[in-house]
Amino acid sequence: MKLTIYDIAREAGVSATTVSKVINNKGRISEKTRKKITAIIDKRHYQPNVLASAMKGKSTYTIALLIPDAANPIYAQYLKYIEEYGQELGFSVVMCSTGSDPKKEAKHITLLKQKRVDGFIIASFFKNEPVLRQLIEEEIPLVFIAFHRPELPVGSVAGDDYLGGYVATEHLLSLGHCRIGIIAEEGTASGAERPRGYEKALINAGIEVDKNLVITTTDPTIEGAQLCARELLTNRQRPTAIFGCNDILAIGAIMAAKELGIKIPDELSIIGFDNAVMCKVVEPQLSSIDIPIHEMGRKAMGLLIQQIEQKDNTRQRISLLPELVIRQSTARLNERESI
Amino acid sequence: MKLTIYDIAREAGVSATTVSKVINNKGRISEKTRKKITAIIDKRHYQPNVLASAMKGKSTYTIALLIPDAANPIYAQYLKYIEEYGQELGFSVVMCSTGSDPKKEAKHITLLKQKRVDGFIIASFFKNEPVLRQLIEEEIPLVFIAFHRPELPVGSVAGDDYLGGYVATEHLLSLGHCRIGIIAEEGTASGAERPRGYEKALINAGIEVDKNLVITTTDPTIEGAQLCARELLTNRQRPTAIFGCNDILAIGAIMAAKELGIKIPDELSIIGFDNAVMCKVVEPQLSSIDIPIHEMGRKAMGLLIQQIEQKDNTRQRISLLPELVIRQSTARLNERESI
DNA sequence: GTGAAAGCGCTAACAC
DNA sequence: GTGTTAGCGCTTTCAC
Secondary structure, eight states, rough: OOOHHHHHHHHSSSSSHHHHHHHOOOSSHHHHHHHHHHHHHHTTTTOOHHHHHHHHHOOEEEEEESSTTTHHHHHHHHHHHHHHHHHHHEEEEEEEOOOOOOOHHHHHHHHHHTOSEEEEEEEEEOOOHHHHHHHTTOOOOOEESSSOTTTSEEEEEEEEHHHOOOOOOHHHHHOOOOOOEEETTTTHHHHHHHHHHHHHHHHHTTTOOOOGEEEEESSSHHHHHHHHHHHHSSSSSSOOOOEEEEEHHHHHHHHHHHHHHTTTTOOEEHEEEHHHOGGTTTTTOOOOEEOOOOHHHHHHHHHHHHHHHHHOOOOOOOEEOOEEEEEEEOOOOOOOHHO | OOHHHHHHHHHHHHHHHHHEEEEETSSSHHHHHHHHHHHHHHHOOOOHHHHHHHHHTOOOOEEEESSTHHHSSHHHHHHHHHHHHHHTOOOOEEEEOOTHHHHHHHHHHHHHHTTOOOOEEEEEEEEEHOOOOOOOOTTOOEEESSSOTTTOEEEEEEEEEEHHHHHHHHHHHTTOOSSSEEEEESSSSSSHHHHHHHHHHHHHHHOOOOOOGGESSSSOOOHHHHHHHHHHHHOOOOSSSSSSSHHHHHHHHHHHHHTTOOOOTTEEEEEOOOOGGGGTTTTSHHHHOEEEEEHHHHHHHHHHHHHHHHOOOOOEEEEOOEEEEEOOOOOOOOOTTOO
16 A cells, blocks of 8 residues: 555666656666566555556546446446456456436546546436537547437447337237337437337338327336336237337236236237346246447447547547347237237 | 646635645535536536555455356346445446355455455355455455354345245145145255245144255256256155245246156245345246345445444344245146155 | 646634 | 555556
């Protein structure tokens, strides 16, 4: 703890400068002194103080990840993979749960700027526009994950939510379903794109979008979705399929169907989105749209590091392709039942 | 970014010291200069450089949380609540996934010591004993969450796993089950305590522990547990109840039962541990043992902050009481079936 | 090849 | 009440 570069220098009979050069592989050092110094460093378990070197303009090798809710399994996965890649590169990641609250967002950003983190990854969305613009203006390395903001000069990587919504709906369509309900989540970026894909797929199939079949909820929990689904399923003309814009929403729909004695998939097909672990656990197992989260996490971290290290100005927008995963919750429309 | 305390001092026509004192509420400053200085700080959006003040021996207001796997929903919850409380107190938390790998553990600790984090919270367990002892020796603030190490002078907060195992087993016993299988996880702290509770409950009930009914797995996934459960259920004399030492393990058992056409809870009762969200999603809904994770997270953070701020030496060991949550996967033993 | 000196932005004695 | 000075541990010219 109290061991400094001077202690090492003294023991090696050289100056602190020389030791610093050895540590950072800079300048010309004779093989002999280099060996001697590294030997002493090892012996004493000397570890340079990152704070001090950061003070001299070097990086802190720390980045911040802002996510709405760390306990949400999907976000937890982003965190995992971002951290995993960061670790390989020698970066630490500080995790910030914002609870989607603009005040907390601002508080975190302020604090972390004071701590001189090298950059930020913002997941899913960000409400505090002024703070965001400030970040961009100050040219602090910044990357979005799980959403795009095409109008902003910020790199981003996300699953293609629009396409995912399209694919999910098309799957249902291909099974003969025409009356397809959708439960969407309000206020998130994906909450807008996925329904757009849904609408597009319907229109392409020559089906008019029925507003009675579209529900948007502000309570994206199983219970909240269950409520929505109940509404959908007690319609005079109930849908034969439901697209839940994420797996939680879809599971809420499964719950509602069970409650109402509606058989899945015989009388009702349900598809989710995200392909979370839960899909394999519910009964029936939930068909879903898989997003390559691992790849997203690494790509986002990669983008950020690029900005940090090379002062690189290219801002990429990366969309990763979703994939349909068919399980037991979707089936061909049973003509007799559909009446 | 480039605004320093000197810029503020100059603008206010005072010295940097005075500004520093205002910021830290130290020494005597006239109300007039204080007002003037704070006004300028606000106007210029000046934010002190935490690195620089940390260099002068102050804290970094950053702590590290080491967990085996960030994507595990249970750990993600610890993270969430620790971060939440930390934030209230002005602390950032850097998240480290160790993958239970001693090398990674060491790498993280080394790096974070270089970054002068104020302290560490280690979750679930820690393999690298030498590194751990080093940490203790250096008197770096340290707290364990989700496990105890009574022989070490380290504060810790955990659910009472022993009691939890006892309660789970007793619940099964009270329903008339005598042949109770258990699927445990190898290598974790809770992986040892929960089975101990199970054994104690059996012994108290006058039932001998049958080693054929105890399985320990190194693969704590649904699939891994499914394998174990299959083994248990294809025994010549199969158990009438299974205690999964965590919910994932219990869900694996549910899967195995379904696969073998064994009805739950009519022919087989299953209980899990942790009371994760998944319990409500599986069919039948899983009885489980609830651990007050929120409280654990806050208590752990509180313990750590105490050590950091007050150089407090009392090392508390806090055990939080688990609670039985009965759902649909456990039922009274059907005498006819039990033969 | 190596070292002396200056300074990153801040705080803590210790004057005044 | 306020300022001067020194220094945290490191890196970086620039001189030798």
